[in-house]
Amino acid sequence: MLIKQGYIDTKGHPYVEIEVSADSNGNNKATFHALIDTGFSGFVSVSIIAATTLQLKPHATTRYELANGQLCDPIPLARAFAGLAGDKLVAGVVTISEHSGTIVGVEFLRTCGKSLMLATDGVIVVDEAEFKATVEQNAKNPPLPPPPSN
Amino acid sequence: MPNEHTNAIPSSREIAERGEAIYKDKWEAKLADETGKFVAINIANGDAIIGETSEDAIRRAQEQYPQGYFHLMRIGHRTAFNAGWYMSHAH
Numbered sequence: 001m002l003i004k005q006g007y008i009d010t011k012g013h014p015y016v017e018i019e020v021s022a023d024s025n026g027n028n029k030a031t032f033h034a035l036i037d038t039g040f041s042g043f044v045s046v047s048i049i050a051a052t053t054l055q056l057k058p059h060a061t062t063r064y065e066l067a068n069g070q071l072c073d074p075i076p077l078a079r080a081f082a083g084l085a086g087d088k089l090v091a092g093v094v095t096i097s098e099h100s101g102t103i104v105g106v107e108f109l110r111t112c113g114k115s116l117m118l119a120t121d122g123v124i125v126v127d128e129a130e131f132k133a134t135v136e137q138n139a140k141n142p143p144l145p146p147p148p149s150n
Numbered sequence: 151m152p153n154e155h156t157n158a159i160p161s162s163r164e165i166a167e168r169g170e171a172i173y174k175d176k177w178e179a180k181l182a183d184e185t186g187k188f189v190a191i192n193i194a195n196g197d198a199i200i201g202e203t204s205e206d207a208i209r210r211a212q213e214q215y216p217q218g219y220f221h222l223m224r225i226g227h228r229t230a231f232n233a234g235w236y237m238s239h240a241h
Contacts, residue, residue, distance in 0.1 A: 013236070035236060037234035037235070037236050037237060038234065039232065039233065039234025039235055039236075039237075040231070040232065040233055040234040040236075040237055041231045041232040042204070042230075042231040043204070043205070045237065059212065059217075059218065059219055059220065060165070060190060060208055060211070060219065060220040060221065060222055061162045061165045061166045061169070061220075061221050061222070062166075062204075062221065062222040062223070062229065062230040062231065063166065063229040063230065063231075064229055064230075064231050064232065064233035064237065064238075065227075065228050065229040065231070065232050065233065066233050066237075066238040067233060067234065067235050067238035067239075068238060071228065071229060072233065073162075073163070074162040074163050074165065074166030074167075074221075075162065076162050077208070077222065079205060079208050079209055079212065091205050091209065092204070092205045093204040093205050093208055093222070095231070097237070099237065103234075103236065103237060105231070105234070107203075107204070111203075111205075
């Protein structure tokens with residue numbers, strides 16, 4: 001099973017390494033340590049500097065509904081490609097925000113077909129189809145109990 | 151592109167405000183049965199390009215109007231996306 005190991009920073013935020021490219025071939029792709037924000041319903045959010053480096057071409061805008069219910073100012077977006085580092089890149093809408101970091105949301109996990117597990121010492125991202133198949137297989141054929149101790 | 155746009159590049163605020171006005175006037179009632187889908191509004195001609203996902207809507211919009219400017223919304227929702235705690239405090 002394909003497993004990617006992320007990490008939790010000193011503030012308790014989960015991170016994983018991703019790659020983003022303006023094109024599907026991965027030309028001019030860049031690697032980012034992305035915060036996993038399960039409250040973000042979108043795909044990937046990058047900074048203006050990162051968007052410039054990636055040569056993203058934003059021809060569209062959108063808005064977020066913030067956690068307090070307010071709407072954010074309009075933000076540009078571009079169609080681009082992203083995936084876990086070393087994985088296949090998939091198409092999605094990358095928003096370009098004023099904050100400095102890179103963020104992945106639940107749309108990223110869904111589109112990439114990944115499940116997220118938070119452990120006490122890190123983050124584990126696994127292929128969802130393989131993970132479900134393994135769980136179902138184990139449910140059908142549960143492991144034998146350990147032998148009784150004397 | 152045949153005279154679809156002026157030469158000036160609109161700002162993000164101009165694109166969003168024009169797109170939201172077009173959506174409210176022209177599409178909100180018509181698309182009420184498409185709740186949950188994403189829609190990209192072409193601010194030049196008022197066209198609405200619908201997709202099952204945000205990427206689907208934007209890709210189809212750009213295929214149809216390669217030089218167009220669009221505002222992305224989610225039908226039946228206040229915005230296309232929800233921001234998490236971290237993003238909310240960055241704005």
